[in-house]
Amino acid sequence: MKRFKFLASLILIGILSFSNTYAKQFSEQSEVSLLTCSPGEDIYRHWGHSALRFHDPLNKIDLVFNYGTFNFNTPNFYTKFIKGKLMYRLAYESYRDFLPEYMRSGQGVTEQKLNLDLETKRKLFAAVIENYKPENRYYHYDFLFDNCSTRIRDIIEDNVEGKIIYKENTNESKSFWNLLDQFMERSRWVYLGIHLILGSPCDVEATPYQYMFLPDNMMFAFTNATVLNNGERVPLVSHTKEVLKPTLDYKMTEWYKRPSFIFGVLSLIFLLISIRSLKSKRNYFIIDHILFGVTGLVGWVIIFLWFFTDHQATGPNWNIIWALPFYFPVANILLSMKNKASYFFFFASSLLLLIVLSAWSIIPQSLPNEILPIVALLFIRSIYIVKKLKLKLI
Structure with a gap:
């Protein structure tokens, strides 16, 4: 050879x-x-x-x-x-x-x-x-x-x-997303990743x-x-x-391994933890340090791909409205301070996330529905933090 x-x-x-x-x-x-x-x-x-x-x-x-x-x-x-x-x-x-x-x-x-x-x-x-x-x-x-x-x-x-x-x-009539998605149905994690890093140019109708x-x-x-x-x-x-002849046996992602199921279960668990901790003195703010920190890092990746690379399809990217880069490290710092600035930051965060959830279907970009449980969890934890800080500041 x-x-x-x-x-x-x-x-x-x-x-x-x-x-x-x-x-x-x-x-x-x-x-x-x-x-x-x-x-x-x-x-x-x-x-x-x-x-x-x-x-x-x-x-x-x-x-x-x-x-x-x-x-x-x-x-x-x-x-x-x-x-x-x-x-x-x-x-x-x-x-x-x-x-x-x-x-x-x-x-x-x-x-x-x-x-x-x-x-x-x-x-x-x-x-x-x-x-x-x-x-x-x-x-x-x-x-x-x-x-x-x-x-x-x-x-x-x-x-x-x-x-x-x-x-x-x-x-x-098909957008670039319509064309791409048909090849990603079998791998929902790939689907999610691609939908996070590519932006609204993919929603344009392709000729x-x-x-x-x-x-x-x-x-x-x-x-x-x-x-x-x-x-x-x-x-x-x-x-x-x-x-x-193709011999590859395409395996669809099992339902229990799909991001929508995993994120849904995590959100439900953290919702129950939030409800329970509201009635107790325990705060579980470690959850928020991880949740908002990781979300903020996702936001910084989106910003980087949008503004600092030569990729044409990575910006504008409307995922930035829920994956706020300021969550890392600002949210982490404010969570540690637990003062009025913290209260107003998470109050504003809860309002923004409520708007995002309400307008999800009309946002001019095909945002991945798999991430909705995480967006809902960010909203729930923002409300939770506001309530906890309000009790502390009174």
Whole structure:
């Protein structure tokens, strides 16, 4: 296998050195295909993957190019990743090496052979090779607008003769959230996390053309697409086949492991503790130090992703109206002081949280309902603190 990879690398180096000449020698037997990988279990596989295959048996070429690669050895990798500054790149591997990864993960692979003439195949191949040059292969990845799928779509559109016409369903209307959520139903914790860090840009209605940021949607769009050239329309895809059948057994999150159930039970327990402690001298303020502290930290993460990163979809984020950053450390400090400032802070907090709970369904962002028990608990504990401090200050 290592020998095969070495030989493939030597072949590609030769291609890069004489890309235009080599592309012109692309034979009549050559094929260009869109490869679509079905969603996987790991979070980075949740939405599937797209790649472009160039197969020329006469010239012994069978390479797969994809735009979804990044280098873990990049200096300050995690910092750049979080800030949205990590450069993704075009990478390649042999078709022989490409398939085993998806066999192991249980993902399916569908191949759509593109209905392109020889000159267009050569032109597209030369464009991809040009794109692979060190000075061209890196780009700023954007989850919604510039990713492994849209890059392939764009390079095909740029090199095909004529114009690609996509069939649009005019009766369909979906936001980016609608498109994303269908892939997160099986993992409610992933659903919750994504809905916390992404903001209102995801509530914007996506155009059918924008649907193609998801690999499956691009595959469906290519299936019904035609190429219009000199008044003649031909199908973009000549043949579709299932290379690998998906074998992954998707397991839905068990009901007792879902955030809505866990948060609901915790809120009920703390509600009972609050009612009981109102009748006693015990305060259980340790609960509030943890609850408001963690909520405040969530708020600071939202602020950071909104204002201090290059991610386009993380702000504005209306989750900030319940996950107030001031809860950490202000709430913790005021809980320790137990004075008038503490009283008015938590009184204001209870009013704000009451408004948030009352207006939850009309807030201009799809906030995760899984977090409602926590918001309700914040409200209950704010009221509890106000009552306790009122008795103390009288």
